[in-house]
Amino acid sequence: MHGQPRKSLKQEDESLLSAKAEKLRALQSQFFANHRNRIYTQEALDLSAKLLEGNPECYTAWNYRKLAVQHNLSRSDPNYVAYLFDQELKLVENALRKNYKSYGAWYHRKWVLSKGHSSIDNELRLLNGFQKADSRNFHAWNYRRFVTSLMKRSDEDELIYTEEVIGENFSNYSAWHNRSVLLSNLFKRKAEEFPLEEKVLQEYEHVRSAIFTDPADQSGWFYHLWLIDLTVKNYAPLLVSSWPSHGSSITLNGNNCIDGCGLSLLNSTLSDTRTLPVILYFNQAVEGVNLSTVTVKSEHLKEDLVWKPLITNNSSTAQVWGAYLNLGNMELEQSKTYSIEIAIGHSMGIVSSNGYQYGDPSQIAFKLCVQSACTKPVEEQGGKLTSWKDNNFQKIDHFEDSDSTVTADLHIPTTSYWCMKAIEEEITNFRELLSEDACKIGKLSLARLLTALDLSTHQHDKRKNHTEEVLKLYTDLVELDPTHSLYYKDEHSLVLLQQITSSRESLLPYCHYYKDATEANTSYVCLRLQNLSLSRMGSIENLLWVQMLDLSHNELRSIEGLEAMQLLSSLNLSHNKFGSFTALEPLRSLKSLKVLDISYNELGSHSIDTRRYLCSSPLANTEAFDWDRFEILCGSFSSTKFWEAFLIFESLNLTDLNVTGNAVADENFTSFIGKVLPTLKWLNSEELS
Amino acid sequence: MGDLAAEKHVRYILSVEKKKDSFESVVMEHLRMNGAYWGLTALDILGKLHVVDVDEVVSWIISCQHESGGFGGNVEHDPHILYTLSAVQVLALFNKLDVIDVDRVTGYIVSLQNEDGSFSGDIWGEVDTRFSYIAICCLSILRRLDRINVEKAVKYIISCKNMDGGFGCTPGGESHAGQIFCCVGALAITGSLDLIDKDLLGWWLCERQVKSGGLNGRPEKDPDVCYSWWVLSSLIMIDRVHWISKEKLIKFILDCQDTENGGISDRPDDAVDVFHTYFGVAGLSLLEYPGLKPIDPAYALPVDVVNQIFFSK
Known part of the structure; x- marks a missing residue:
């Protein structure tokens, strides 16, 4: 009941309606009898027409009409065939006058036309009538696109039509939309006659006059944004940043742990896996990152790199791709420096989702330096509780020149x-x-x-x-x-x-040494972006080097994109607005993550999960639920209740987790976490026995 | 603005079923299967599904199934994918999916996929992204998604994407909130939301909220309670629902209640119907209104029903 006033019926109205209902009911049952018995006489057809003119939504009656046309077409008299089609078209017209939003009626017209027709021009005349009566009717616009393609009317002519419609009244979103469709087609098919630059400049002027006439009217808003996009868009995929970055030196301590030259970074993270991530960050999702499109030159590399998209939904396209260098197999000697060169896109194959080839063959050269073995023994993983208190952090005055690990090497192509x-x-x-x-x-x-x-x-x-x-x-x-x-x-x-x-200078005020109070010698760098009212994460392409990150006391709901930070080992998300475990999905790809503080968030406070479908799961048909593992780890818990937490935590190797201050963190949950994270040493700042 | 008149809405929904001979019911009888889905899902969200006679509903649903495996909108009506989904959804509500031959229903849906990945609504060949959603949703509920060409289905949906980030019925069709729900829902269920420009679409969707707090379905149109579902569920699936004012929308929906006789209408003071009653209640559920069961934004079924299907052994 769209737009019908709410009122209680008077007695006489009610009896009138009930008589109408009875009549309609009788008509319906007669119609169903005809349909059942496949009776397609003129009389039966007239009856179905009467039904449809009164109620165009009765879809079965349109189906019946199609059966009747098919049945009667077998009579090959051409005059009769013409009459048959006209009869159908007339009926559709009457039905549309009753309800011009009837899907069934519009489709019936298309179906009849696809069988044959006498004059297609008539269709445009009819359409002009409907489009005048309601210039936003999307059924009519859809039908218009169907008819114009059937009669091979040119996109140029249709473009003029949208100009006329907009000229009459600029507040017609449907016309602007159709313009974007026509122009996109022309840019693609007739690039020479329709040079993008020239047209886009004209269109700016065109849509500006609409927006400036009435800035509150939305008709031109999205069209204008589309034009900006057409102006600055990079069609060809480009490499935006990488880790290691070009020209950087990575110092490996004797135990093969990572260390930035001259700048101590948190250095316990990768020693156990003895692998070094290589991250390629593109300006858009691409596919085809593999051994032939990305080649690695290094004398010591014993095995090929396996490139994987850093996305969890089985997609073969991703904006960020990663691979791991296996240091253990490289037989690196102490006090020596090794160069590694990665060439990207020198052979075809890296392609955007729109089919554009990678546009900027480039090279990343970096050095691996192996220092003498650490003098102090490598601490056992998770030996200490990480404290994020201010007094554990110390400001950094300046970066060493030699340090090239902290970067912001945005690669931007020149714009025309x-x-x-x-x-x-x-x-x-x-x-x-x-x-x-x-x-x-x-x-x-x-x-x-x-x-x-x-x-x-x-x-x-x-x-x-x-x-x-x-x-x-x-x-x-x-x-x-x-x-x-x-x-x-x-x-x-x-x-x-x-x-x-954006630069090393701008990053400096946010970089701090993390001083473990009990250990005077060690100091790690932590990027502290706490208390900035951040409601959203971004610029991750500039943060690929970060190993310790403090995002606490913000208003974050998600950490989309964080999966690219493959070096991350400690993360503080406390005092934010995370509402579900699915929001933590990017962490699943972070194999180095040991320390996670998610205390004082909204986990368990929401009945509706806004990340439910942005997370890979059986609901999205991207992965099966691992029943065997669930049974082994936590079989006594309810799978319908704990599936999200299981999905996120079972793939992590955390040693230190804090979940206090969340509605979800009751006793039952605590014991569940203990089961699903066997590596855990610290839970909610308390040492597990 | 008052509170949600939950009791009255329950009574209203149950009363509609009894008025089979009213003119309204006769005009709408061809989509009774949809009506059953709207009414029963609303009852479940309101926590009152148990008052319904399950066997009666289930046997009626089965009587609407055809040889082909598809369901009609009512007894005697032809099968169509629109009603096949509703039938499957209602059976899922009652945890009665085992009463149907799943492979036969699957076969019907599989037969409607076209070469280009799109879906027809029935044997007569109307193509629309609504049918893509229905096919994908229905098969996923039946755990038979692997029976169609998902890659092609997704590709077809993406070919309907517009400059504003939204989706139309067919390639070139104008973006419309109902159509966007279908496309976003289908992409959600196939794990393909990365193919959406979430910020662009999110901006278009959040701008559907008008001064009164209600949502419209396209730019420069009037608000309507049914978009509380179409727009809201889409915003939730792409995690951009915080871009609108929840409080204002709750107020708009509650203003559309008939507080005397129950039911919810498209706009304040219009005539109520089951369709808008469902979308109003489902919208409030998505807005985390207290006392309502949460509903899943993609499958359009209560979350506990969906979790039962996917996360119980």
């Missing part, structure tokens, strides 16, 4: 002149709009345009980039449009993280 010019022009226009009307779409568009400009010009130079202005715009938007405040907060977080991680 017209893109820059287009974006700069739009910026000028939106500044003008804002000077007259401080509207939300004006601010939002300006923020997006400035971000696009900064990204494409690689202006990480603080004096030239627009980060501060963009942050201010998002802060304004939170006030201006409180309904969507968390959208703007998320965007704000992303820009802030970009700012923080």
Whole structure:
């Protein structure tokens, strides 16, 4: 009952309706008798027509009409066939006048036309009528695309049609949508007649006039964002960053543990596995990262690298790919330096999901230095409780020049002149709009345009980039449009993280030595991004080197992308807004993770899990539930209740976990965790016996 | 705004079933299977499914099944994928999936996949991404997803993606919240949400919330309670639901209640129906309104029913 007023029926209305109901019921039962007995006489057809004109939604009656057409087509008299089709088309027209949103009626028309027709022009005439009556009817627009392709009307002609419709009233999202479809087709098929640059510039002007006329009307908003995307988009996949980064030196202590040159990093993490991750971070999801597209040059490498997408859903495409160097097999000698070169994309095969080939063959060269063996004995894993208290951290004054592990080596391709010019022009226009009307779409568009400009010009130079202005715009938007405040907060977080991680200098204030109070000699570097009101994680491509990360006291709900941080061994997520275990899924790929603090979050406080389908599971048909393992580890617990926690924790090798301050953390859960994490030494800051 | 008139909605839903001879019921009789799904799922969310006579419902459902394995919208109506999903969902609600020949239902759905990966609604060949969702959801509930070409099915859905990040009925079709639910749901169930631009689609979806707090289905349209399901479940599946104001939406849905006679309508003061009553109650469940059973955003069944299917031995 869409749009019908709520009212109680009067007595006479009720009896009238009940008489109508009885009549309809009689009609229906007669129709079903005909349908059952396959009676397709004119009389029976008239009866079904009457039923459909009264109730176009009765789908079985449309099916019956199709059966009747098929049956009667066997009579080959061409005049009769023409009459037959006309009869069907007329009926559809009548039904649509009753309900122009009837799927069954529109499809019947398509079906009849596919069997044969006398005049297709008639269809456009009919459509123009329906589209005038309701210019947003998506059935009519779908039918229009069907008819125009059937009559081979050109995309150019249809483009003119959308111009006319928009000219009459710019507030027609359907027409803007159709324009984007037609233009996309023309860019693809007729690139020479439709040069992207020229068209996009025209379209900016076109949609601007719509947005500037009434900034509150959404019709042009998404079209404008689409144009920005067309302007700055890199079609070909590119490598954004890597670990190790190009030109870096990795120091391995005698026990093959990682150490950044001149800068001590947390150094116990990989000694047990004796492997070194290599991470390739692309600007978009790609497939085809393998032995032939990525080649490794090193005299000592005994076995081929196995590249895996760092994504858990069985997909063959991913933005981040990883492989492990097996140090144990390399027979490295102490006090020697080994070079390793990785060449990416010199042979074809790395392809984006849109089919674009990798565009920038590049090389990553790094050194492995083996130092003399550690003098102090390697501590047993998890021997000590990690404390995240302030007094355990000490500020770093400066990085050593020789240290190349801490990087922010964003690889940005040069942007063409017209893109820059287009974006700069739009910026000028939106500044003008804002000077007259401080509207939300004006601010939002300006923020997006400035971000696009900064990204494409690689202006990480603080004096030239627009980060501060963009942050201010998002802060304004939170006030201006409180309904969507968390959208703007998320965007704000992303820009802030970009700012923080953009260079070694900008990172410095957030890097601290972690001093274990009991051990005077050891100091690790921890990236402390706590208390920044972050609601979202980002810029992970700049953080591939991080081994110890403090994200506590923020407003994070997810850690999407963290799976790329393969070196991570200690992570503090306490005092955030994590609402489910599925939100921790990226941790499943972090084989080095030992310490996790997830205390004081919202685990167990929510009945609806917003990460349920972003997590690989039987629900998403991406993996089977490991019943055998469940039985062995924790068979006495309820699988329907604990499946999420089981899924996340059974693949981790944590030694130190803190879950206090979550609704879920009752006694039952604590004993479950003890079973599912046999490696655990510390739970909720207490040593397990 | 009052509270949820749960008792009255239960009474309303049960009363609709008894008014079989009303004009409204006769006009809608072809989709009684959908009606059964809406009404019974709403009852379950409200914690009152036990008042229903299970055997009566189950035997009626079976009487709607055809030789082909598909179900009709009612006795005498032709089979269609739309009603096949509803039938399977209702049986799942009652934990009665064992009363049907699963392979026969599976065979019907498998027969409707086309060469390009899309699905037809029935033998007559209408193609729509709604049917892709239905096929995928239904087969997953029946644990038979491997019987279709999932890769092609996903590829077809992606070919319906638009510049705004949303999805249409067929390639080139305009984005519409109902259609987006179907496509996002199908991608969720096939573990393919990485193919969605979540920020772009999330922005489009969160901008569906209008001043009154209600959600519309497309830009510059009026709000309607049914989008509390279509938009909300999509936002949840891509983890962007915090981008709208939950409080305002709860208020809008509660404002659409008929607090006298029960039931929920599309907009305040309009006539109520089972369709909007279900979508209102399901929307409130997604908004974590107290006292309601949580509902799963992809399978559109209570979470305990879904977990029972996938996580019990």
